[in-house]
Structures are given as C-alpha cells and as structure tokens.
Amino acid sequence: MSSITSSLLLLLLLLAAASLTHVIAADPDMLQDLCVADLNSAVRVNGFPCKPATNVSASDFFFSGLARPGATNTTMGSVVTRANVEQIPGLNTLGISMTRVDYAPGGLNPPHVHPRASEIVFVLAGEIEVGFVTTANRLVGRTIGAGEVFVFPRGLVHWQRNVGSTPAAAVAAFNSQLPGSLGVAAALFASEPAVADEVLERAFQIGAREVRRIRRRLAPH
Template sequence: MAPICGVQFLVLLYAMALVFQAALASDPSPVQDFCIAEKNSPVFINGLACKDPTLATAADFFFAGLDVPGNTMNRVGSNVTLVNAAVLPGLNTLGVSIARIDYAPYGLNPPHTHPRATELLTVLEGTLYVGFVTSNPENRLFVKTLRRGDVYVFPAGLVHFQFNVGNVDAVAIAALSSQNPGVVTVANAVFGTRPPVAEDVLTKAFGVDKGVIDELRAQFNQVGS
C-alpha cells in the first residue's frame, strides 16, 4: 500500500472528524443492557444517573396512561403526553421516547422544534394537516394531509406543526429518537421569555410596530421590556 501523503492525511483526518461529530449528534449508545434512571441522584450528568441494576424491577420498564385523552381545553386546542426517561426510567440511555398528541376540532400543535430528536408521527384518529420547514436560506415548506394510519417524519431540529382540519377530535402517536427530545415552541420562545426579549429586537426582526409586539406578548401574559 502506498504511503499516505500529508494532504491525504489531512483529508482523512477531516473526514474522520465529520463522522465522529455525526456520531455524537444523537443520544449516546448504551454500554450495558439497561440503565434505570435514578431521578433522586445528587449526581448531575448529561442525562440521568443509573440506579443499581440489581434493584431493577419490571415496573422500571412500564408506563400506563397513553390510552387516556389529554386535556385540549387551552389556547391552541392540543395536548402532548410525553413518555420520556423522566417518567419511564427504563428508557434512560436507550435513545427513544414516545408521545400521545390529542387535538380538539381545529386544534393546533404549534410550530416547534425538537433540538435532540427526529419525530415519526402516526395518525390514529382524525385528519391532520402537517408540515415542516427546512433551514435557512431555503426555508422550503413540506406539507401533507394525513389520515388514520398515515405516517410522517419530521427531521431533527426543523420547525414543524400539526393542525386538525376536521370537526372531530384527532389523536396521533409520535416516536422520537431521544430519551429527552426537548421542545422549543417558536411563539413561546420569542414572545413568552422571562425576562422578555428587548422590544427593539422584536420590532426589527418581524418588521412590525410596538403595538403588534405588545398584542402578541399579551397572548403569553408577557409584559413589555
């Protein structure tokens, strides 16, 4: 085999760095059969500490309640019941979670992102209009109307939404590729912060006057800066 020259070595090193970075872009792989979350541990780590595996029971791998409809009596008419490692300890280090999403008639799961997970949505009941937006500068919108049994994927980190276009309740199940996917709801992140984002920032960013910003902030019980 011919020796690798300096330039080839640098290219190889760069490629390896990219692969390594991609490997770190999701939850770490487990190095044992399971790691039951010890929620009361004083140890602060990137995730949840493990309890003694000899103390594990079947209950650590069990959650009941996704058959119960969520309360959609709110401003947007939707409710998310998330099952992550915080409520199902056996999920800790396994890199997955699940959620039930309930939608009132014409209810909305507002535009949001999951910073640590791709989402796979399956419609159980009703009709949903769903979509996601690609990153700058393209900002391309992909949308689809889903019915019972349909599946749609929202890539990790991209803004997405679901809207119940029917006059009956809708239900979906979301599988997520992280034990703690996180959620950043766009409107809340902009207009519902504590303390509030500076008014000059928002008026310039959205190209509107102070009155519009105040009106939007009022939806989140937010006071001006």
C-alpha cells in the same frame, strides 16, 4: 507519504466522520444492559445517573399515560402527553421516546422544534395537516390520515393541525430519550427574562403595541 499510508489516513478520517455523524444524529450508544435514571439524584450529566441495579423494577420500564386521550380544552385546542425518560426512567441511555398528541377540531400543535431528535408521527384517528420549514425557508407539508406517517427532521420548525370536523390523535416517536421541545412563539414572546421589545418589533415588523398584546396572550396563566 506512500499510497498505502495515504489510504489508511483517508480510511481513519472517514471512520472518524462516520462516528461523529452517528453521535450528532442521536443519543450516544449505551455501554451496559440498562441504566435506569435516578431522577432524584442531584447529579446532572449528559443524561441521568443510573440508580443501583438492585433497585430496578418493571415499573421503571412501564407507562400507561398514552392509553387515554388528553384534555384538549386548551388555548391551542391540543394537548401533548410525553413518554420520555422523565416518565419512564428505564429509557435512560436507550435513545428513544414517544408522545401522544390529541387535537380538538381545528386544534393546533403550534410551531416548535426538537433540538435533540428527529420525529416520526403516526396518525391514530382523524386527519391532520403537518408541515416543516427547511433552512432554505421552504415549506414541506401535506395532510395525513389514520394509519399514515410523516417525518420531521431534527431541529426544524414544524407543527400539526387538525383539519377535520372530529377529534384527532397521533403518536410520535423520537430518536432521543429526551428530545426537548421549544415552542417558537413562547420562546420569543414569553421568555424569562424577556427578549427586548426592539428585537421583536424589528424581526416581525410590528409595533410595540402588538408586541405587548402578544406577550399578554402568551403569558403563563
């Protein structure tokens, strides 16, 4: 094989790797001006099918739900208000979305992962502790205040906690129209059907009584 042919082959491999990295990093690129999600369609693809362009309106691209604080009288003392493709059909194929998180004093957005997106969080008010854990089991975290930002890499367990004495609020942006959110505790102790008790007992080094107690506390109300 000539050196020119080898160089061309290497270039093609590098381009393929770069393209694959892009696809893995975020939602795929859009192929048209817009594809407003038809949320009522029975068809399900990797995303949502487009509704007819003649049925598109400004309301498909508008959402006011992040303007108001959410009620934080929850078990965790926090509430998440989502602004993804399910609330804003016009986000379909655009690869972006947002959330708002409100925290009571001491409120926790418990450990969870976003399987399809990285996240950047911006504090609107208050002071929150943020952290994530790497695959090397290393904790990366700090406390951030109003006007400051912090980034959570895709797929890593992370959380936020209000460490101030007043309510706090933050907004987060994602590089996916539907990043998904999987709560660690709920996924393991409140799944349907249930994860076997023996698995949880051994994984967490606890007894059957503790497993039952945690299941009761995390069961949907």
